[in-house]
Every structure is written in C-alpha cells, then in structure tokens.
Amino acid sequence: MASDMDLDARKGRADEAVASHATRSEPDFQQLSPMAPPFEPPSRQSLLLPPHSPIEKVAIAVEVCLKPSSSACHDEITSAVERLLAKRSLTYMDGPVVLKEGDDPFLCDNVQSICICDTGNEESADGLGNDTVLLFWQVTLNIFVYQFNDEGPGEELDDSEGIPNFQDWILPAKEFDGLWESLIFDTTLKRRLIRYAEVALLFSETAVNPNMISWNRVILLHGPPGTGKTSLCRAIAQKLSIRLNKRYGEAQLVEINAHSLFSKWFSESGKMVTKLFQKIHSFVEEGDTLIFLLLDEVESLASARHAALSGSEPSDSIRVVNALLTQLDKLKAFPNVIVLTTSNVTGAIDIAFVDRADIKAFVGLPSLWARYEILRSCIKELIRVGLLSTAWEGSEDLILEFTRIDRMNCCIFSSGAPLNVLASKLLLETAQKTEGLSCRALRKLPFLAYTMLRNVSKVDLLKYLECMEAAAKKEMTEISELK
Numbered sequence: 218m219a220s221d222m223d224l225d226a227r228k229g230r231a232d233e234a235v236a237s238h239a240t241r242s243e244p245d246f247q248q249l250s251p252m253a254p255p256f257e258p259p260s261r262q263s264l265l266l267p268p269h270s271p272i273e274k275v276a277i278a279v280e281v282c283l284k285p286s287s288s289a290c291h292d293e294i295t296s297a298v299e300r301l302l303a304k305r306s307l308t309y310m311d312g313p314v315v316l317k318e319g320d321d322p323f324l325c326d327n328v329q330s331i332c333i334c335d336t337g338n339e340e341s342a343d344g345l346g347n348d349t350v351l352l353f354w355q356v357t358l359n360i361f362v363y364q365f366n367d368e369g370p371g372e373e374l375d376d377s378e379g380i381p382n383f384q385d386w387i388l389p390a391k392e393f394d395g396l397w398e399s400l401i402f403d404t405t406l407k408r409r410l411i412r413y414a415e416v417a418l419l420f421s422e423t424a425v426n427p428n429m430i431s432w433n434r435v436i437l438l439h440g441p442p443g444t445g446k447t448s449l450c451r452a453i454a455q456k457l458s459i460r461l462n463k464r465y466g467e468a469q470l471v472e473i474n475a476h477s478l479f480s481k482w483f484s485e486s487g488k489m490v491t492k493l494f495q496k497i498h499s500f501v502e503e504g505d506t507l508i509f510l511l512l513d514e515v516e517s518l519a520s521a522r523h524a525a526l527s528g529s530e531p532s533d534s535i536r537v538v539n540a541l542l543t544q545l546d547k548l549k550a551f552p553n554v555i556v557l558t559t560s561n562v563t564g565a566i567d568i569a570f571v572d573r574a575d576i577k578a579f580v581g582l583p584s585l586w587a588r589y590e591i592l593r594s595c596i597k598e599l600i601r602v603g604l605l606s607t608a609w610e611g612s613e614d615l616i617l618e619f620t621r622i623d624r625m626n627c628c629i630f631s632s633g634a635p636l637n638v639l640a641s642k643l644l645l646e647t648a649q650k651t652e653g654l655s656c657r658a659l660r661k662l663p664f665l666a667y668t669m670l671r672n673v674s675k676v677d678l679l680k681y682l683e684c685m686e687a688a689a690k691k692e693m694t695e696i697s698e699l700k
C-alpha cells in the first residue's frame with residue numbers, strides 16, 4: 218500500500234497530466250479570423266466523437282452490500298464509500314474492497330461487502346479472466362447500495378397435488394449471491410445482456426413509440442444443457458435488481474419450468490397459466506416493481522405443439538401454448554417487465570418464441586480457457602474452506618490465471634519450477650482432457666476427485682490435482698460409454 222505522501226504525489230502527477238491534456242485540447246479561437254482557411258466539412262469520424270472531449274473516463278460499478286441488520290440511509294453509505302475509496306484506492310480492478318480496522322466505523326458497522334465491477338474493456342471476455350487495472354483518474358464511480366432478501370423462494374403449489382407451479386423470489390436474493398461472478402463464458406455475453414436489458418427498460422420508460430421501433434423485452438438463451446443458461450437468467454435478474462434499485466423500489470423474479478405445464482396434469486395447465494399471469498399482473502401493475510419472468514426450457518412448448526398436431530396429444534396443449542403467447546404479448550404493455558427464456562435444444566424452439574425474442578444468444582460448451590478457469594475457481598474454493606493445503610501457503614497466486622500459464626514456455630515446467638507453476642500445469646492438463654464436458658459436469662469433478670483420496674486430512678494440492686486428472690479421465694470414459 219502506498220503511503221499518503223506517495224499517494225498525494227501520484228495524484229498530483231495525474232492531475233498535471235489531465236490538466237495538460239485539457240490545455241492541449243482547448244480549441245484555438247484566435248485562428249478563426251477572416252483570414253481563416255475555407256470551411257471544410259468535418260470528417261465522419263469527428264462527427265461521431267464529441268469535439269475536444271476530455272479524457273474519456275470508464276464508468277465502473279461499486280456494489281455495496283449492507284449487513285442484514287443495517288438500516289443505514291443509502292445516500293450516507295454512498296458518501297462514506299466515496300470517501301473511503303478516494304482515500305485508499307489509487308488503482309481499481311475487479312474484486313472485493315476489504316474493510317479493515319481503522320476504517321470508517323459507520324461503514325464497518327453497516328457494510329457486509331464492497332465489490333468493484335466492470336473495469337474490463339468491452340472486448341475482454343467475461344468471467345474471472347478480467348485483470349484490467351485502472352488508475353483513479355481514469356474512472357467515474359457508480360455506487361450501488363443494496364441489501365439481500367433472505368426469505369427464500371415463495372412457491373405456488375398446485376392445490377390438488379402439491380406440485381410447485383412456479384417460484385418467485387424477491388430480489389436481490391441471498392441464494393443468488395455470487396452467482397453472477399461464478400459464471401464463466403467465452404464471449405462478452407454477460408455484458409451484452411445487461412446492456413440490452415438496461416436499454417430495453419430505458420426505451421420503455423421514455424415511451425419510445427413501439428410502432429416506430431420495436432423491441433419485446435424478451436431474451437432467449439439456447440444451447441446444450443449444463444452451460445449456465447438458467448443460472449445466467451437468475452444472475453441477470455439479480456444484477457439488474459441491484460443496478461436499477463434507484464429507479465425501482467422492488468424487484469421480483471417469477472420462474473416457471475415450461476415442462477411443468479405439460480405434465481400429466483396438463484388439463485390443469487390452462488388454469489395454471491392464468492394463475493401465473495394473474496400473479497405477475499398484480500406485481501406489474503405497481504409500476505415501481507421490476508419484474509423478471511423466467512420461462513425455463515421452452516423447447517417443451519414446441520414439442521407439445523408438434524405432438525398435438527400429429528394427434529398424439531389432445532389439442533389442449535396447443536391451447537396452453539397459445540394462452541402463454543397471448544399473455545406474453547399482453548405483458549408488452551408494461552415497461553417494467555423482462556422475459557427471460559431458455560432452451561436446451563437449439564433446433565427445436567417454437568418459432569413463436571424465436572420471433573418474439575430480441576436477443577437469441579447461443580450458449581455453447583466451455584472452451585479450454587473457460588474449463589481451466591471453472592476448475593481454478595473450484596480449487597480456490599477448496600483452499601478457502603481449508604479442504605486443500607499447499608506447501609507454499611502465503612503466496613497470492615496459488616494457481617495461475619489461464620492467460621499466464623498458457624503463455625509460459627513448456628521448458629519452464631521442469632521439476633525445478635515454482636510449485637504454483639507446476640500446479641497450474643497439472644490443472645491445465647486436466648482442462649485439456651475435458652473437452653466436451655458441460656460446465657455442470659466440470660463443477661462436479663472436484664468433488665469426484667476428492668472421493669478418490671485415500672486420506673482426507675491435510676490434503677496436499679499437488680496430490681489432489683493428480684486425482685482430479687484421474688477423475689476427469691474416468692468421467693470422459695464413462696460419458697463415451699453412454700454414447
């Protein structure tokens with residue numbers, strides 16, 4: 218940590234840099250005399266950029282979670298966090314800001330966690346691979362203060378059979394804490410979806426004429442099972458409930474699995490759809506509540522329609538599909554609703570859904586990078602809870618990021634290499650052997666590997682990584698036997 222003097226000196230240098238930039242970019246009015254050269258139309262590029270804009274700052278988010286017991290005023294927390302960061306942070310990178318003894322007691326009493334997000338540039342991939350570092354003068358801070366709801370999901374049960382029809386959560390929910398960060402994708406999908414949802418809500422709020430520009434506030438995620446589609450929908454809802462809590466007093470996620478509509482009680486399905494939408498309407502009509510409707514596994518709608526057409530199922534199911542679509546169209550009138558849909562089968566989605574979705578994003582199986590980072594996050598968790606230990610404790614990078622290990626020359630991996638390099642290499646080899654596994658299967662491997670250990674007291678990381686490789690091989694063989 219830099220001393221205060223050091224910090225002041227560096228702040229001063231940065232201020233000078235900003236000032237000299239501003240001076241240089243000041244327009245030179247003296248030159249606009251009658252003798253000035255003939256007018257030249259500005260280039261297309263200069264029309265797109267504001268003239269002489271100051272250094273463009275990166276808007277980063279600071280998410281501040283209050284303790285369950287706190288009743289502090291959000292504005293006061295925001296000011297206190299601004300003061301804390303101004304005093305302490307010379308640089309910003311994604312991750313937690315830990316409160317220490319001696320920090321503002323008001324914050325220590327009320328705040329559970331502070332997290333910096335969104336420092337990565339637009340092109341960088343999602344997930345844990347973002348290591349962008351920004352200097353304090355490059356950023357503007359958007360501080361979001363929130364508190365978890367820990368009531369758990371409310372379940373609407375089928376009266377006769379006690380089967381849950383749908384679940385709803387008040388957001389942000391304790392269950393979804395950390396979900397967003399745990400999801401790793403090869404593309405900028407997470408950022409694209411957040412941006413989409415923010416703009417969709419903005420267009421609705423500002424009453425853009427939907428006959429001129431059409432948008433439905435419907436997102437469809439499709440791809441193989443276990444790649445994070447359902448989790449991502451929940452995580453987006455949670456994230457937006459935090460980021461938009463100044464505009465919407467409350468946020469709610471209502472989740473229904475489309476399969477449940479076509480269960481053997483499906484003659485009741487029409488009623489179920491009506492009940493579901495009655496509930497949604499009761500929330501939606503309070504304009505202050507942001508509603509997310511998650512329709513999971515909509516491929517069953519297409520297959521139900523198909524089965525009904527081929528005569529193998531009564532035409533009731535078509536009525537259910539149609540009722541659902543009609544209700545969804547009615548929701549368009551409300552600016553505070555976002556519909557999230559998923560399908561595990563890319564080729565068999567009901568065209569009516571495909572048509573309604575503004576974003577149809579494919580979520581594929583994880584690449585080598587994503588597989589390595591998922592496994593690395595699992596190992597970090599086992600170390601955090603004390604189920605793994607290392608001979609080189611204390612060092613920060615117990616396992617290196619993919620980008621660092623991938624760049625290393627293979628001759629570095631000799632027996633004399635640092636232990637964390639050897640561990641990372643072992644993990645990379647496991648990740649290489651798991652091509653084709655879903656993220657869900659990958660997150661199970663660390664558990665399976667642990668079951669292979671003979672002695673579970675004081676497990677050494679290197680020994681464990683060997684078990685992980687064996688578990689990966691076994692899993693791949695078992696899967697190939699199933700095919």
Ligand SMILES: Nc1ncnc2c1ncn2[C@@H]1O[C@H](COP(=O)(O)OP(=O)(O)O)[C@@H](O)[C@H]1O
Nearest residue numbers: 399400401442443444445446447448656657660
């Ligand atoms: N992209 C991902 N990154 C990290 N973990 C993932 C990812 N996708 C899935 N998982 C893990 O797999 C579990 C199941 O994912 P889920 O969202 O149900 O997948 P899907 O809906 O695509 O079948 C999640 O709880 C999570 O632990």
Ligand SMILES: [Mg+2]
Nearest residue numbers: 446447513559
């Ligand atoms: Mg799913």
